[in-house]
Amino acid sequence: MVHRNGNFAKFKANYLFVDIANRRKAFCDANPTAKLISLGIGDTTEPLPSPIIDGFIRKAQDLSTAERYSGYPDYNGSAKLRQLIADTFYSNLEIHPDEIFISDGSKPDLARIQLLFGPQTTIAVQDPVYPAYVDGAVISGKAGDYNESEGRYSSIVYMSCTPENGFFPDLSKVKRTHLIYFCSPNNPTGMAATKSQLEELVRFAENNNSFIIFDAAYSQFTGSPPSFILRVSEYIQDPDVPHSIYSIEGSKRVAFETQSFSKLIGFTGVRLGWTVCPRKLEYEGGTPVWDDWARIMGTCFNGPSNLAEEGGIATLSPEGLRGMREMTSFYLENATIIREAMERLGFSCYGGRNSPYIWVRIPGKDSWAAFQELLEKAHVVTTPGVGFGREGAGFIRISGFAHRQDVLEAVARITKALSN
Ligand code: PL4
16 A cells, blocks of 8 residues: 555645635636636736747757757756856855756745755745745645644744735744744735845844745846846836845845746746856755755756747847846836725725735724625635635735726626625
8 A cells, every 4th residue: 555645634725726716617617608817827818929839839849949949948047048047146245056947837846845855844925925836835744633623734944925014024932943934025914024124134034043935026137137128117117126135235145036938028828937056055064955946846846848949049049138127117007906996995905016916904803704795796706815824814806917907897897706
């Protein structure tokens, strides 16, 4: 007999987005003519700019010739793309291309990082939290048991991020853990940590000999954009919000950073991202983490798709970067439209300024009830806040990733539904 990995029995329920898909399907089965609009899952909708499509086509044509065909890619991604990422995103931050590991996106990297650390490793997460961090901890045996009445796993340290603390945890009350997952701009709250807050976080990690896993999936350029780029827009608008944890002194000794082309340009389906593992990041005793991370990527990943990489290289060309800024600007405008509509209805809203997500407090309702009401009355799919953790109870997350006409239609329907 083969024994099941007992950690699977510890899961509390379905993965959040699977739960939503199930509820959505049940609603559609019962209401086959309803035209649902999804502002739920953060999934990009807009067509890719033509210079990027040209990159894919170029590579596809190469693959059709004996001279330029290429098979397995480099384990850590092409030197060209790693150099471009270093120059574009970390221009003043001294990240060497060797420290950048190209991957098939942040979510797989976030799961693979857990393989670096044994089951005795303790983990802290923000609450609310992107559920993939917690689910990865459950599978790898680091989460402990799920406590139904607490709505939490026994071995995970939850750092409350609420309107009351400005969505930044009171670190003086946070118990020391080996790993700290931190996402800024944050999914789901849409709030971004300031420079002084990230300094506090890095000092906290240094004092506790912890590692930070910094998820910057909704960030963008570091430093000044190259002069050829119009500063059209980017998710982070506020000059006091760092784009990378590496803008913080000392962070290379304590932090990984993961980033992705998914939300920056729309590669959610193409699949391309990267994780920075600085050479200075060392375990107790001085062994570099880099060696093990390279080994994990070599074992659990066979290098990024060469088509995706070519799209990434095209994205980081001057025309591609212009397209990227227009894209993030578009989704941010969607977020503004949604936020203003919800505020007009009298709801307290957070996020939507440095991020495409709006975190809306729905007084007197639990999140799933609010989700269900919007689904049934407005035919709009959102994400129930409690699905991201206990501190998300009473909130819903609305995503700005949608076609403009859908956003306008959705806010009109929500306004009508909730005004009656
Ligand atoms: C739905 C903080 C979305 N199917 O695309 P990736 O793998 O480079 O990035 C995934 C990711 C990483 N880090 C953060 C994220 O928010 C996301 C994507 N999150 C959302 O709506 O919260 C898409 C979720 C996806 C899933 O199952 O996670």
